Every structure is written in C-alpha cells, then in structure tokens.
Amino acid sequence: MSKEPVFNKVVNSTIRPASHMAVLSRREIEQLRDVSGTGLHKLFRKCALAVLSSGSQVDNCEELMSMYPDFDIQVRERHQGIVLEVVNAPANAFVDDQLIEGIRYHLFSILRDILYLRDISSNHKQISPNAQISHEIFYRLRHAGAFHPGKKPNTVVCWGGHAIPVEEYDYTKEIGYHLGLRGIDICTGCGAGAMKGPMKGAAIAHAKQRHIKERHIGLTEPGIIAAEAPNAIVNELIVMPDIEKRLEAFIRLGHVLIVFPGGVGTMEELLFVLGVLSHPKNQEIKLPIFLTGPESSSSYFDAVIRFIEMTLGSTTLNLVRKVIGDPVLVAKLVSDALRQVTRERRQRDESFHYNWSLHIEKEFQEPFTPDHESMAKLQLSRELPTQQLAANLRRALSGIVSGNVKEQGIEAIRKYGPFQIKGEPELMNAMDELLTSFAQQGRMKVKGDYVPCYEIVKSNPTAETEQQQSSKRETTLLT
Template identity: 90%
Template sequence: MLTKTIVRKVVNSTIRPASHMAVLSRREIEQLRDVTGTGLHKLFRKCALAVLSSGSQVDSCEELMSMYPDFDIQVSERHQGIVLEVNNAPAGAFVDDQLIEGIRYHLFSILRDILYLRDITSNHKNISPNLQISHEIFYRLRHAGAFHPGVKPNTVVCWGGHAIPVEEYDYTKEIGYYLGLRGIDICTGCGAGAMKGPMKGAAIAHAKQRHKSGRHIGLTEPGIIAAEAPNAIVNELIVMPDIEKRLEAFIRLGHVLIIFPGGVGTMEELLFVLGVLSHPENKDIELPIFLTGPASSGPYFDSVIRFIEMTLGATSLNLIRKVIGDPELIAKLVNDALLHVTRERRQRDDSFHYNWSLHLDEAFQEPFLPDHESMAKLQLSRDLPTQVLAANLRRALSGIVSGNVKEQGINAIREHGPFQITGEPELMQAMDELLTSFAQQGRMKVQGDYIPCYEIVTDSTA
C-alpha cells in the first residue's frame, strides 16, 4: 500500500515589525534565541506557528508542529531594529510573499506578552548587576517611547548651566537653530538656560524647514526637578530614578555631545562621560564631544581644560574638541560627526537608538548618596586608574550640586556644616581653582553671594 505524501507550501521570509516591538534589549534577544529549558525559543516557536497557521482547522499544538517540523523563527538584531527570520512557515499567512498585516500584528503581540511575562516573573540571576542597570534604563526609555527604530543617529545631547548670562543663552539658541536647520533633534536636562536655548533655536529652525517631527527630549530625575523644572519646549519628558541612570541614559540615547558653559552640574556631566570613555573597553566607541560658547566664555573653558589635563590627563583631553564663537561651524561639525557615528554603529551592528556597546563600571552606575561621611571617604588621587578617578571626582561634584540646590544636601549642610573633600595636594589645588573660578564667574548661585557648601582639605599623607 502506497503512503500519500502531503507537500505543504512553505515560505521563508524576513518580517519587520510595525510597532514599538522593533526595539528589544540584548537580554530579550538572548532569551528568544535560547533553546534550553529556561529560554523562550521553544515557547515562541510554538506560539508563532499557531499564529501563522491562522484559519487552520487543527486544534492540537503537537499535530501542528508535526505538520511543519522544519518551521523555525529567529530574532535578528539590526542597527535599525530587530527583524524576525522565518523558515518553512505556512504559506497561507502570506500574500505574494508578504505577511498579512493582521497576522503581523498578532505575531508581535505574542512576542510582546511572552517577554513581559518573563520580565515580571524572572529575577535575572544570570545577568551581571551593571548590565541589569543598563537594561533597566533601556526598558524605561522604551516605555517612554524614546526609541524611533530605523532613524539614523540624529540626537545631540546639550549640557550646560541653567543660570547663564544672556550672551551665553543667545549663543545656545543660535547653535540649536543651525542644528535644527539640518533636521537634528535635541536632548537636554530639560531645564532653563543652556537646556532651553538649543531647543528654542531648533524649534524655530524645524518650523522653517517644515520639519514636523522634531524631537526636544528632556531627561530629568526627581531630586533635581525643583532646580531644573522642565521648560515648555520639551515635547518628550522622561524622568529617570536617579542622577546616575539619567547620565547613562544621556550617553546611550544620544549620538553627539555639546557642552556649553555651566557650573558644577555641567562639570559633573563632563567628568561622567570622560570617565566612561576612558575605560579600555570603550577606546573604539564613537561619541564625539564638543565644547563651545561665545567668545566671552573663553576663560570658563580654559579653566575646564586645565582641570581635565591636570586630573585625567592628555588622553581624556583628546576626547573633546573646543570651538569658540562659531555656531554654524559647530552645526556642520556635528552633522559630520553624526555620519561617523552612523558608519561606526553599522560596522559594529549596534543599534542606532541605544548604544549597547558602551561599557560602564559599577562606579558610574551605583547611586551616590552624598552625605558628610561618603564625601569625606572619596579617594582622590592620580595614582588611581583614570576611569576610577573620574568616577570619584564626579561623585565629589555631585555632592556639591546636592549641597547647592537639593533639599537633602542643603539640610545636611545646615545641620553639620560644609562637606569635607580630601585628596592629593596638587589635585585638590586644581579642584579649588576650578570651583573658585566658577564662583567668580557667578556660576555657583543664581543670585547673591555664594557661600561654599564644601571645604577642600589637602591629604598630608598623599
């Protein structure tokens, strides 16, 4: 007796998502590829085949799998987002080799909910603490709709002071205008001054260019909102849990950094990114940094550069480029830098929307709670690795920001007096000169005379 062989039509295809599920974390992709008992591949394969067999009269998972034993579905990461590679899928789900839209919706719905179920039931034991934090930041940004898959690198992060002179504010607005004429999006700390100016300039330029999808992203955190309340131009406001996650979000979401004149907070941000980029694992990462301001801000940047050279050294200094008094040139340089970033992301096959390749040590991720004890214990010596020194200097400045503007820090200073910052004599002298120059330039306090919330103490044993 002859056995009749049933030949079923199958299709191989690449399926692109039409939803926010175009963006998955590295951890989620690993789970979907994992074929072990703890992975999600087997479950996703079964569910996907059921969806692709929509309309079939088969009501048994086992029978369906036996009908399509060679069916497989794999998640592949691209710099513009993820795609699903399906092999030997039921042909009835396709029209002219294109997946039916309703089935595409169902396919990515099950992907979304399988991952969500795993996320709320898994304790992530197999992932290191620093990667857990990077994934948490990714999830928060995705939840806020911050990722636009398929869009080439186009986001410029602007850091600078919220209380700056009119001339400097006008300059930041000019920079934003020339960036906006080129269709570039702006991300800032969402406050006033150097955070508002670039957005305002870009908004005008976007309107002139009839660019209706211009993004003005504001990243903040609860402890600083009172000092830097969101300006009215922000059209995407994202609140991160603490200052460290806010800073990491900036450098993973943004593609180029512009540093305008500012105070201690701006210096804290600059030390953060220089410290991260100083790590040996990040030596090939493209994250261009420009320092710029009007001609009158020359003394400010001279102080900043002297401090970086004295503390972190020439290697860190080579990571930044200073351009004074030329907004249009900065816009052209930024536009060119975005092209370099795009090429580099493609070469590494890293996503455009989230810089996964950056390595961050725990020192840049663990929340630092500045009080008198933690500030006094900070190790500040040039004998430390560059990235460790940068992390500790960043923490010291974070404590000063807290003592200047945050309720908890102000109350601590009021009760126990100034924070004590101790370190190597030459390094402490450099810090004292930097902070004194900020005070003399009126960058430590919006109005009135500044009373320091800190004392610089030379470590006699250093």
C-alpha cells in the same frame, strides 16, 4: 464550495516589526533565542507557528508542530531595530512573499505578551549587576517611547548651566537654530539656561524647515527637578530614578554631545562621560564631544581643559574638541559626526537607538548618596586608574550640586556645616581653582552671593600612612 487551504507549503522570510515591539533589549533577545528549558524560544516558536497557521482546521498543537518540524523563528538585532527571520513557515500566511499584515500584527503582539509575562526580575538573574542597570534604563526609555528605531542617529545631547549670562544663553539658541535647520533633534537636562536655549533655537529652525516630527527630549530625576523645572519646549519628558541613571541615559540615547558653559553640574556630566570613554573597552566607540561657547567663555573652557589635563591626563583631552564663537561650524561638525556615528553603527550592526556597546563600570552606575561621611571618604588621587578617579571626582561634584540645590543636601549643610573634600594637594589645588572660578563667574547660584557648601582639604597620603603606622607601633608596644 472552496477547497481547504493547503498548509504544508513553506517559505523563508525576514519580517519587520509592526508599529509595536520594534525594539528589544539584548537580554530579551537572548531569552527568545535560548532553547533550554528556561528560555523562551520553544514557547515563542509554538505560538508563532499557531499565528502563521491562521485558518487551518488543525486544532491539535502536536499535530501542527509535526506538520512543520523544520519551522523556526529567530530574533535578529539590526541597527534600525529587530527583525524576525522565519524558516519553513506556512506559505498561506504570505501573499507574493509578503506576510499578511494582520498576521504580522498578531505575531508581534505575541512577542510583546510573552516578554511581558516573563517576570522582569527573572530576566536579570543571569546577568551582572551593572548590565542589569543598563537594561533597566533601556526598559524605562522604551516605556517612555524614547526609541525611534527606523531613524538614523540624529540626537544631540546638550549640557550646560542653568545659571548663565545672557550672551551665553543667546549663543546656545543660535547653536540650536543651526542644528534645527539641519533637522537635528535636541536632548537636554530639560531645565533653563543652556538646557532651554538649544531647544528654543531648534524649535524656530524646525518650524522654518516645516520639520513636524521634531524631538525636544528632557531627561531629569526627582532630586533635581525642583531646582530645574522642565522648560515649556520639552515635548518628551523622561524622569529617571537618580542622577547616575540619568547620566547613563544621556550617553546611551544620544549620538553626539555638546557641552556649553556651566557650573559643577555641567562638570559632573563631563567627568562622567570622559570617565566612561576612558575605559579601554570603549576605545573604539564613537561618541563625539564638542565644547563650545561665545568668545567671552573662552577662558571658562581653558580652565575646564586645564582641570581635565591635571586630573585625568592629556590623553583624555583627545576625546573633546573645543570650538569657540562659531555656531555654523559647530552645526556642520555635528552633522559630520552624526554621519560618522551612523557608519560606525552600521559596520558593527549596532542599534541606532541605544548604545549597547558602551562599557560602564559600577562606579558610574551605583547611586551615590552625598553626606558628610561619604564625601570625606572619597579617594582623590592620580594614582587611581583614570576611570576610577573620574568616577570619584564626579561624585565629589555631585555632592556639591546636592549641597547647592537639592533639599537633602541643603539640610545636611545647614545642620553639620560644609562637606569636606579631601585629596592629594596638587589635585585639590586644581579643584579649588576650578570651583573658585565658577563662583567668581556666578555659575554656582542664580541669585545672590554664593556661600560654598564644601571645604577643600589638602591631604598628604604619605604623611597619613606614616602616622597610621606610628600609631599602630605604639598600640603594639602598649599591648
């Protein structure tokens, strides 16, 4: 008859995840570390010790805890995912200092179910609304299987128009091809044009390199999916609830951005990321941005750069790099940028799979419903902080996208006429010039002549203020 195992010997160890629960949100980690009555640490410690004591004849929880009073388990975040650090754990759960595989599986199953049983809404009571949105985006991406925590930064987000000429489309394919030869994964808005081209080129290159785990991630949202149906190359389709969460998902999930020629939707995306990165808290965050297209699109990017400089200032231009007509150079620069991002994430012990460090203000997260009233009320003035102006410009362009392709926006324009976009004259001149160039280049609509869904109104804030003060004086006199 075999002797009963001795369970009072202990070991310290670092345990890597089983196939599930490799990725946790920062709020979940905080909950598991919280030793207060509302935290999960006490419950997780008790359940974990029970699992690690598998085979023991002890059937009393209090007795088991007294046998290992110094046992502890902590969740630690690493750039490739989480690990569990155990101190004074029962030695019989290990063989040659390695945790028995079945016990490891059970340990992470307990972690999964403890977190699931905790109501998500209670998880967010102690965090700010904008942090809550970032966590919700994390949960949606995790649920969709978008995180591959063991993989180094390798996802390039490609933005660009769905209505682009053949030469530009072929260029996006060539870029994708040279990225694919280097094993790089592609994430786009999942539609046609510049969203399909990089995936198509990368798919051919991945096949040549016998790269069997290629990722072609498509991020969409209900309001745009009808106008930009997912292309057939997308092998990971993720639907976010609205445009703001879709945009945040792009920059939380992606490691490098490539911007191809496009229309107002592409400009909206670019303003979003430039506004976020312009915040002082994001100065140390690496999120490289490349503007690229064939030689024929050089004037397009010149107009985009003029608009950015006119509205957000020359300092913001340091966040982007323009490369024209050289797909191989772009691919090499992207590869170098991915290595830089990897080094930075390692230095900060930041996760590879989700860019938690990005600080995103509520103006970029709150859903904007474009209608005639909300569009007319947008403040568009260079007196605003850079990130605030970028947020409002992004909203203005989001309204134009809605009026161009979204059912609700098209119906509103049909009933009440074009949206009015008001702002200081210099700013409105810059916007008018940009949008006119888009229309002339056929970037507003796939087929037919474009009828603008907007009107540019040049207002004079000083004159308006004087008029309001005069009206107020007259009202006071009459009273």
